[in-house]
Amino acid sequence: MNVSKLKIKKSKIAGKGVFTTRRIRGGQTICFLEGELCSLDEMIRRVNEGKEEPSDPLEIGDEEYLDLNEISRTFNHSCDPNAFIKGKNELVAIKEINSGEEINYDYSTTMNDNEERIKSAGRVLWTCKCNCMAKYCRGIIDQFKTIPKKRQEFYVKNKFLPDFMLKHFK
Numbered sequence: 001m002n003v004s005k006l007k008i009k010k011s012k013i014a015g016k017g018v019f020t021t022r023r024i025r026g027g028q029t030i031c032f033l034e035g036e037l038c039s040l041d042e043m044i045r046r047v048n049e050g051k052e053e054p055s056d057p058l059e060i061g062d063e064e065y066l067d068l069n070e071i072s073r074t075f076n077h078s079c080d081p082n083a084f085i086k087g088k089n090e091l092v093a094i095k096e097i098n099s100g101e102e103i104n105y106d107y108s109t110t111m112n113d114n115e116e117r118i119k120s121a122g123r124v125l126w127t128c129k130c131n132c133m134a135k136y137c138r139g140i141i142d143q144f145k146t147i148p149k150k151r152q153e154f155y156v157k158n159k160f161l162p163d164f165m166l167k168h169f170k
């Protein structure tokens with residue numbers, strides 16, 4: 001797969017989303033999320049200066065973020081996702097995704113922000129009301145440690161987490 005098989009369209013979850021124009025098999029790589037590599041300090045500076053939305057950066061390591069490009073930041077969150085982030089920034093299908101379906105991943109699986117550092121910079125941790133419409137929607141997008149233990153175990157057991165998260169939660 002590459003991004004030419006993906007399409008940005010209006011989504012029922014939120015604003016716009018990314019949809020596939022091809023059937024994707026479970027375990028198949030969908031694409032790599034891309035963006036400028038930034039440190040936590042740099043990300044805080046950009047958000048404080050209004051150059052960056054607090055929702056845009058993707059955490060890919062301890063205090064390491066990608067300032068995502070347009071298509072990469074358009075993938076919506078779901079509490080019952082059909083894709084996950086593998087390694088650093090590889091988006092992989094959890095299950096079969098049919099042509100025309102929206103692709104989403106659980107943002108919380110990449111959220112283990114350094115609360116102390118963010119607070120000392122005068123900011124609060126980013127959260128967002130969730131409208132994913134999944135049967136077990138958590139109602140809020142928040143740090144991984146806040147999601148139900150059972151759900152955490154599901155992600156850990158199946159390794160549906162990026163490497164830096166697997167290191168912290170096992």
Ligand SMILES: [Zn+2]
Binds near residue numbers: 131137138
């Ligand atoms: Zn939800």
